[in-house]
Amino acid sequence: MNSLPGISLPDAGRPTLLRHAPPGWQPYIQLARLDRPIGWWLLLLPCWWASLLASNSLHVAPNFWHLGLFLIGAVAMRGAGTTYNDFLDRDIDAKVERTRNRPLAANRISPRAAALFLAAQIGVGLAVLLCFNRFTIVLAPVSLLIVAVYPLMKRVTFWPQAVLGLAFAFGALVGWAAETGSLARPAVLLYAGGIAWTIGYDTIYALQDMEDDLIAGVKSTALRFGGHVRQGVGLFYALAFALIGAALYAAGAAHGAALLGWLCLGVHFAWQVWHLDPADGGVALKLFRSNRDAGLIFAASLAVQALL
Template sequence: MTKTRRAHQTVDRLDGSQLESAPALPDAVAGQFIFRAAPKSWRPFLQLARIDRPIGWWLLVLPCWWSSALASVSQNQGPHWRDLLLFLIGAVAMRGAGSTYNDLVDREIDAKVERTRGRPLPSGRVSPGAAKIFLAAQCLVGLAVLLSFNGFSIWLGFASLGIVAIYPFMKRITSWPQAVLGAAFAWGALMGWAAAFGSLAFAPVCLYLGAIFWTIGYDTIYALQDIEDDLLAGIGSTARFFGARVQAGVAALYALAVLFVEISFLAAGAGWPSHLGGAGFALHLAWQARSTDPDDKAGALRLFRSNRDAGFILFAGLGAEMLRASIF
């Protein structure tokens, strides 16, 4: 166990009716208020929903916000505030549901991987039956959010479930499970536009492609933490696929992400504030690619988490243009 992992705070481990101390999950954010305030019996479920790892739902909601903002820019109007809030609620719920489903499918594999063996299901702190009930509850929240949108968006949202369903199995059969994750996590790049227009167009499709390549890139960095364990467990990943060329691989993926995002901006008629945000996004991704080191596991986690900032930089440019339109 590394020094970084030893430094994490402890969480409560549920063993029958007794609670005992256990190491926190290695990539969790320590000291969160919600964990301190929640009853001890809730904490394994908060971990199951990845509430201790908020980067997941940030990376899920940001493409939704980009898409909604791009629609506003194309319409030359201010933000769709209601949609932005609903996307946030839906992202937290569906990130939790997706993670719970993934952990149910992968609990035997997770038990073999150092970074994941302490998760609630492989460690026995949550039973599969309780996890299924929790999964259903989170899906109901996501469904309530989805039904708040127009009919086209509702059907578009349901269409993403097929990709979500097959993702956990992809690591068993391909070296590119990150591509399937990208197709799922980037779906919001279609949803924001659909919620505003009730249809799709060339611009959101290009934004979706850009978000897919962005996701593959940052999840390749994330997968660097597990290369040795993945090899032993027979799990595929783009980190293993690229091997010693991982820095070049991440750079190529990020270059494609920037290219398709820029095409989407041009197709939507975006102005200079949006392009300025796109330039900042590109610089951030270039820094990430240059900093990628397959031998630095702690650094890989920091780079992965920094994608929230990259996503906000892109959204800030779009946001500036939306606000300009609403004022002038």
Template sequence: MTAAPRPAASLPDARPASLVLRLTPDFALPFVQLARLDRPIGWQLLLAPCWQATALAGLALHRGPNLWHVLLFLIGAIAMRGAGCTYNDILDRKLDAAVERTRNRPLPAGRVTIGAAAAFLVAQALVGLAVLLSFNRFSIWLGVASLGVVAIYPLMKRVTSWPQAALGLAFSWGALMGWSATFASLAAAPILLYLSAFAWTIGYDTIYALQDARDDAIVGIRSTARLFGPRAQLAVGLFYAASAALAFAAIELAGGGAIALIGWLVFCSHLAWQVMRIEGADPATALRVFRSNRDAGFILFAGIALEGWLG
């Protein structure tokens, strides 16, 4: 008898040559894929508003971001993004089986049981809880408040053409947490940054949804990509413009400065480049443009952080 081949070493939107996949033993591969550790763009996008707000809080205090908070948010973003994706896959396993890009995910492909996935979900959530308990009481309750949004997001694609807005509410929460971790309160600047991240998320997740528009129409999954149709480029451009304007207002309220403004201008240029790339984009191009938002998010963070350190 010959040994069975290694199952689905990578999924279509993963990076097959990634170090994570190369180092992952076969038994752990389904869990790595459930947590999307082979696709770091998700936790990077979740992390960006956390770091931006941490830097914004530092700017308001005429200093750089709190590095301990930077580390905590890194750990928390990886854990909670993994928990969210595992939860999403448990709920969406039947829908995923009908979509070409997702049918080989661990649950629809039968490579992991629902029970094992649920246990993995709890383990990741406990890591996130440990991070949350490291912050002040206001931030702890603020973090708990986000769970309602996180819980309903996977259901939104069944009932509304705006699931990207629900994702924006959840993925932007770090813009509030990063500030509250420093001040144990909120103010206009982090709220504006939250709204900026909200608009940014709708834009980039619309680009992501362009990959699945054809299959989504067949199985009845709703999205802004389907809603906007041939006007997707215009819609993404408008959301990105709103994101840029709101980010500028947040930076100015926190103290502004030339270095932060340069970072903001580079961020704006990156968003404009994305908009120009998505007209008639095929799935591979849409995925590349979507992934480039990692750079956009960290460019904005870098500008604000450097202003605090050097300005």
């Protein structure tokens, strides 16, 4: 399939990467969402949170080698997940304005080429995984089962965001396991908080597609909440804030810089809810992307506390 140079999707960031990439690479960049890094950031942050929280609990310095491995793994596995998602959703994507120019939906790349690209990305993720301890190597692949069913959930339930949360927040378990070789209450609480956080921010993201989703028969929490979407997002953000705070307390890290970072995270959640306008897709996209900054602030606070 021939690619069309310079096609930028509506919710992509600055098209710098696409503009400078060879035309033949562009469909693969878009399949892996490398032109939209917010996805791998949101997959990475629970890994960083958990790794740094474990460092605080163990009273050791952050494991920067592991933090770097999580970065590589998040980019690779986010790309694998979106490639798989686009492979299954290519017919639905063709009916939705925001997604109709995706490489598979627009026939700019063949399903076979996409499958080979998927295998290559999984290979990178596997290479990263083998750098961790045995418990983590056994634990992490469980998330692939969740990833496998996620693209199908929007066809059968108004809660696909909850399934996405199970997958995206799984790094909270993996990050803790990588540092401790086991799971404990702080990791489980952080995982639950990450699920609630994901439901909140992905509901905001889904506001962009409500009209098209109705036409295509796709379900989402944005449609389920309807006119109460602000209250729904606020409820899940409040739950995320409480559970993440409980994880801090359980790990013995509810003080100093970590506590301040948690409070800043809560303020950011409140700011998002306050500015949410269900009728404005542009605002929804801006608020959704801002979760990277909120997550980085909390991660930085955990790193500072561990170093201190």
